[in-house]
Amino acid sequence: AQSVTQPDIHITVSEGASLELRCNYSYGATPYLFWYVQSPGQGLQLLLKYFSGDTLVQGIKGFEAEFKRSQSSFNLRKPSVHWSDAAEYFCAVGLSNFGNEKLTFGTGTRLTIIP
Amino acid sequence: NAGVMQNPRHLVRRRGQEARLRCSPVKGHSHVYWYRQLPEEGLKFMVYLQKENIIDESGMPKERFSAEFPKEGPSILRIQQVVRGDSAAYFCASSPPKRPGGAFFGQGTRLTVV
Numbered sequence: 001a002q003s004v005t006q007p008d009i010h011i012t013v014s015e016g017a018s019l020e021l022r023c024n025y026s027y028g029a030t031p032y033l034f035w036y037v038q039s040p041g042q043g044l045q046l047l048l049k050y051f052s053g054d055t056l057v058q059g060i061k062g063f064e065a066e067f068k069r070s071q072s073s074f075n076l077r078k079p080s081v082h083w084s085d086a087a088e089y090f091c092a093v094g095l096s097n098f099g100n101e102k103l104t105f106g107t108g109t110r111l112t113i114i115p
Numbered sequence: 116n117a118g119v120m121q122n123p124r125h126l127v128r129r130r131g132q133e134a135r136l137r138c139s140p141v142k143g144h145s146h147v148y149w150y151r152q153l154p155e156e157g158l159k160f161m162v163y164l165q166k167e168n169i170i171d172e173s174g175m176p177k178e179r180f181s182a183e184f185p186k187e188g189p190s191i192l193r194i195q196q197v198v199r200g201d202s203a204a205y206f207c208a209s210s211p212p213k214r215p216g217g218a219f220f221g222q223g224t225r226l227t228v229v
Contacts, residue, residue, distance in 0.1 A: 036220070041225075042222055042223075043119075043206060043220040043221050043222040043223050044158075044206065044208075044220040045220075046219070090157055090158070092158075101146065101148070101210050101218050102148060102160050102163055102171060103150075103160065103208075103218065105150075105157035105158045106157055107156060107157040
């Protein structure tokens with residue numbers, strides 16, 4: 001069964017600083033990988049996704065993520081964070097076949113931005 | 116974004132009552148997924164449905180929980196005889212058929228059992 005690990009429960013970053021959120025997955029086949037963001041009391045918004053091809057994926061809001069098969073990682077990065085980026089971030093892995101996009105989520109990383 | 120619509124947004128039930136959560140998928144999406152998020156945890160898959168069919172219910176508790184996605188109307192997640200441990204946020208997601216693109220999530224229903 002697939003699993004996702006987000007080792008950092010809570011990260012605090014200064015506004016304007018760079019950000020990297022870690023995600024490691026365990027899955028036997030080629031994974032579909034996703035990053036979602038959840039603001040307090042809200043649903044999940046898709047930031048970016050990886051299916052195949054270029055291992056560096058660009059997403060919305062200036063985020064990017066790099067798929068590293070050798071490390072089973074899909075870390076999320078942003079060169080300069082804004083106060084509005086404070087939220088909960090979830091990494092997820094999906095099945096690599098069509099028809100069932102059931103996702104397995106990590107436990108999330110809460111991002112706090114300080115002035 | 117005429118996205119996934121869930122209602123109600125907040126639901127309070129007393130122990131032993133029934134909870135009905137509704138989800139209208141994005142227009143044209145025929146796949147619906149339900150997830151549960153317990154406090155301070157990530158989302159856990161519950162069930163995957165297509166119109167009139169349950170495809171994967173491997174994450175559903177064996178008792179008191181049921182889900183449907185009828186030919187007409189929204190998908191319904193039903194919890195009978197709720198207990199305090201059912202208090203959680205329940206999210207619905209939808210996706211189009213035959214195109215993996217990442218599911219679209221609704222804003223969730225926050226169920227509180229008192």
